[in-house]
Amino acid sequence: MPPESAALARPVSKPADRTAARARAVRNRTLLVQGCRLLVLAAVLGLWEWFARTGVIDPFNFSMPSRIWDQIWTWTAHGTAQGSLGAQIWATLYEALYGWAIGVAAGVLLGIALGRVRFLADVFGPYVKVLNAMPRIVLAPIFLIWFGLGPASKIASAVVLVFFPVFFNAFQGAREVDRNLVANARILGASDRRVTFQVVIPSATSWIFTSLHISFGFALIGAIVGEYIGATEGIGLLVANSQGTLNSAGVYAAMVILAVVALAAEGLLTLVEKRLFRWKPVQPGAER
Amino acid sequence: MTHDTSPAIELRGAGKAFRTPSGALHTAVRELDLTVERGEFVAVVGPTGCGKSTTLTLVSGLEEPTEGEVLVGGEPVRGIGRDVGFVFQQDAVFPWRTVLSNVMAGPRFRGAAKAEARERARDWLARVGLSAFEDRYPHQLSGGQRKRVALAATFVNDPSILLMDEPFSALDVQTRALMSDQLLELWAGTGSSVVFVTHDLEESIALADKVVVMTAGPATVKEVFTIDLPRPRKVEEVRLEPRFVEIYREIWSSLGEEVRITRERGAVHAA
Ligand SMILES: Nc1ncnc2c1ncn2[C@@H]1O[C@H](COP(=O)(O)OP(=O)(O)O)[C@@H](O)[C@H]1O
Ligand SMILES: [Mg+2]
Numbered sequence: 051m052p053p054e055s056a057a058l059a060r061p062v063s064k065p066a067d068r069t070a071a072r073a074r075a076v077r078n079r080t081l082l083v084q085g086c087r088l089l090v091l092a093a094v095l096g097l098w099e100w101f102a103r104t105g106v107i108d109p110f111n112f113s114m115p116s117r118i119w120d121q122i123w124t125w126t127a128h129g130t131a132q133g134s135l136g137a138q139i140w141a142t143l144y145e146a147l148y149g150w151a152i153g154v155a156a157g158v159l160l161g162i163a164l165g166r167v168r169f170l171a172d173v174f175g176p177y178v179k180v181l182n183a184m185p186r187i188v189l190a191p192i193f194l195i196w197f198g199l200g201p202a203s204k205i206a207s208a209v210v211l212v213f214f215p216v217f218f219n220a221f222q223g224a225r226e227v228d229r230n231l232v233a234n235a236r237i238l239g240a241s242d243r244r245v246t247f248q249v250v251i252p253s254a255t256s257w258i259f260t261s262l263h264i265s266f267g268f269a270l271i272g273a274i275v276g277e278y279i280g281a282t283e284g285i286g287l288l289v290a291n292s293q294g295t296l297n298s299a300g301v302y303a304a305m306v307i308l309a310v311v312a313l314a315a316e317g318l319l320t321l322v323e324k325r326l327f328r329w330k331p332v333q334p335g336a337e338r
Numbered sequence: 339m340t341h342d343t344s345p346a347i348e349l350r351g352a353g354k355a356f357r358t359p360s361g362a363l364h365t366a367v368r369e370l371d372l373t374v375e376r377g378e379f380v381a382v383v384g385p386t387g388c389g390k391s392t393t394l395t396l397v398s399g400l401e402e403p404t405e406g407e408v409l410v411g412g413e414p415v416r417g418i419g420r421d422v423g424f425v426f427q428q429d430a431v432f433p434w435r436t437v438l439s440n441v442m443a444g445p446r447f448r449g450a451a452k453a454e455a456r457e458r459a460r461d462w463l464a465r466v467g468l469s470a471f472e473d474r475y476p477h478q479l480s481g482g483q484r485k486r487v488a489l490a491a492t493f494v495n496d497p498s499i500l501l502m503d504e505p506f507s508a509l510d511v512q513t514r515a516l517m518s519d520q521l522l523e524l525w526a527g528t529g530s531s532v533v534f535v536t537h538d539l540e541e542s543i544a545l546a547d548k549v550v551v552m553t554a555g556p557a558t559v560k561e562v563f564t565i566d567l568p569r570p571r572k573v574e575e576v577r578l579e580p581r582f583v584e585i586y587r588e589i590w591s592s593l594g595e596e597v598r599i600t601r602e603r604g605a606v607h608a609a
Contacts, residue, residue: 233400234430236418238495239447248443252434329434331477 113298121303131291132283139311141284142273145201149208150269157213157265158258161220165254166246171221178217186210187275194280204281208272212265219261223254256330259323266315270308344412346499346531347374347397351406354392365556366392370406372550372559376498379525379532381542383593384552385600390535391427393557394501397533398424410499420448423497423530425505431476431487438463438472440487444495462490465524482513486520493524500525500532507536518545518573526570539593543585544573551592554599561592 095115101107102114109117125135132138164171164178190207197203227250235249277286285304292300353368367389374380384390395401396408399418408415410422431440441459446452463469466486476484485505492500505521506514518541525532536542542549549563565585567576576582 228430230426230428230430231432234424234426235432235443235447236400237398237422237424238444238491239420240443241447244447248447249432252432255434329436329475329477 110296111298113302117299118302118306121297121299122306125303130288132287135307138283138285138288139307141201142270142277142286142308143311145204145273145276145284146208146266146269148201149205149272150212150266152205153209153212153269154216154262154265156209157216157261158220161217161222161258162224162246162251162254165221165224166250178214182214182218186214187271190272190275190279193276199280199282204273204276204284204286207276208269211268211272215261215265215268216258219257220254223257224250226257227253256327259326262319263316266319267312270312270315274308344409345373346376346378346411347372347533348409348412349373349393349396349406350409352396352403352408353405354389354396354401355404367396367555367557368405369558370396372562374531374533374548376531377529378548379534379546380548380550381534381536381546382550382552383536383539383542383589384557385554385593385597386537388552388555388596388600389557390537390552391503393552394424394503394533394535397499398422398501400424419499421498423492423495423500425488425492425500425502427504427507429476429484429488429508431484431491433476435475436472437468437474437476437479437487440476441490441494444491448495458494459490462494465493466490466520482509482517485509485517489517489521489524493528496528498530500528500530502532502534504536505534506541507538514541515573521545522569522571522573539586539589540577541573543567543582543589544571544576549589551589552596554596554603560596563589563592 098107098112099114099116102109102112129135130138160174164174187207189210190203193203193206197206231249231253232245235245240248273284274286274289277284278290281287285308288304289301292298292304349370349372352370353365355363355365358364370393372380372393382390382393392401396403397410397415399415399422402415410419432443435443438456438459441463442452442455445455445458450458460469460472463472466489468483468486468490471479471483476487479487485508488505506517509517522545534542534545539549543565546565549565551560551563552558553560563585567579567581567585
């Protein structure tokens with residue numbers, strides 16, 4: 051026995067070393083990537099600031115990072131001309147979320163229905179295509195006329211932007227359900243309704259979730275554009291007012307705030323997705 | 339009651355033609371005459387693409403015959419029968435359900451209460467040796483384990499007609515032998531009638547009471563052989579018996595010709 055265990059001990063220690071080395075290499079790479087990311091950001095901001103200060107670019111039109119930062123700080127500390135910054139963010143977020151929820155619900159419902167029922171798809175298919183071909187953002191002024199300056203017009207813009215990508219993904223998801231799974235469910239005794247709810251919808255969820263990521267961005271766009279055209283509050287109005295007073299730093303500051311909001315929402319969505327798709331194999335290296 | 343004496347499955351001159359995208363009719367199977375007695379294990383062998391799967395879909399009610407009649411328990415098949423179980427060639431377990439939930443699906447679809455469905459599912463999971471895996475998702479299992487989930491999910495419904503479409507063809511040789519033995523054990527307790535489709539002649543002889551050889555496509559029944567090997571059988575052992583080899587030779591002289599025809603056609607198509 052002893053000679054054997056001695057023989058075994060050596061090859062074990064080597065792979066352990068190698069594993070540690072590999073882990074170290076991975077850590078080093080992560081550090082390097084993140085360091086370079088920071089460097090790029092610092093370089094862009096630094097150059098921007100430098101060019102603006104030395105007059106290479108016109109600071110009045112292009113502003114500069116320090117002024118944008120000051121603007122964000124002023125808004126945070128003293129509020130904006132139209133109320134506190136938090137209230138503006140909340141107004142925009144409220145419209146976007148509301149519109150997103152309606153758009154997603156309608157998109158999923160109609161997508162699954164048309165994907166499942168051939169007749170409906172044949173009847174409504176052409177209309178959906180025509181509506182989708184329209185540049186829907188031009189509807190925003192019309193919604194303003196219909197629904198007024200309040201949140202309703204922004205919600206409507208968000209809905210029309212969100213609906214289509216969600217609809218098409220849900221439709222595709224319902225169409226591409228594994229025929230074997232449907233046949234199996236039917237053999238096991240599932241009714242048509244059960245097949246829809248327990249086979250079609252679960253297998254379409256990964257398609258639907260793909261569209262949820264981009265469509266929240268669309269909802270924000272819809273809300274902002276709506277506010278920009280005419281509103282009493284919101285980040286879009288902040289942009290419009292900054293533009294009206296020729297305050298370019300204000301426009302950029304609003305953009306930065308918007309980006310942060312969008313990223314936070316994206317993070318939240320990813321979290322939900324992870325919980326919902328526990329049944330899926332983790333793809334190696336699928337970090338995003 | 340005529341039901342009790344009628345055979346489990348009867349095909350009378352059944353045929354199926356599919357409409358191809360170009361609009362032409364493509365005959366998959368024709369003039370099928372086949373009888374499966376109650377409690378009988380029938381294996382169907384034939385060259386690839388000859389129409390074996392199509393035959394099963396006719397019996398299951400997933401597809402309707404375009405010609406002739408298909409009877410199950412003496413009654414013409416209309417839609418999917420409650421007594422039918424089907425194990426598919428490809429994985430057909432639900433990837434978003436856990437192992438336990440997959441096996442519960444059948445009873446739940448058929449209206450059983452959750453507690454009862456769970457109890458029955460646990461019972462069948464124990465019989466296929468997967469009790470310890472009930473919380474896993476299908477992607478966390480091996481191919482053989484997934485197949486056992488599919489078997490449990492089928493057997494839990496107590497089907498009196500069991501249709502199996504090359505269920506083990508994707509497994510490695512050892513797992514396949516293991517699964518075949520397990521299938522025979524599970525089946526022995528149920529008294530159900532089985533139609534087992536395969537392109538593996540050895541597998542068909544080891545499992546079945548009757549081996550049906552089909553012609554090259556469009557398929558019809560060419561010959562039926564009775565397998566008089568005693569049960570219970572162990573597939574690895576029964577293969578070595580002289581009688582097995584004798585039967586194998588006899589059936590292969592019939593099947594080999596059809597396989598050759600199919601292969602030559604493939605060569606013509608490829609050219
Ligand atoms: N849904 C379908 N539409 C058109 N042709 C089909 C369809 N299903 C099967 N076929 C054709 O019928 C023939 C028999 O197929 P199948 O029953 O799957 O063969 P096997 O199971 O013996 O390999 C093949 O030529 C196949 O192309
Ligand atoms: Mg087949």
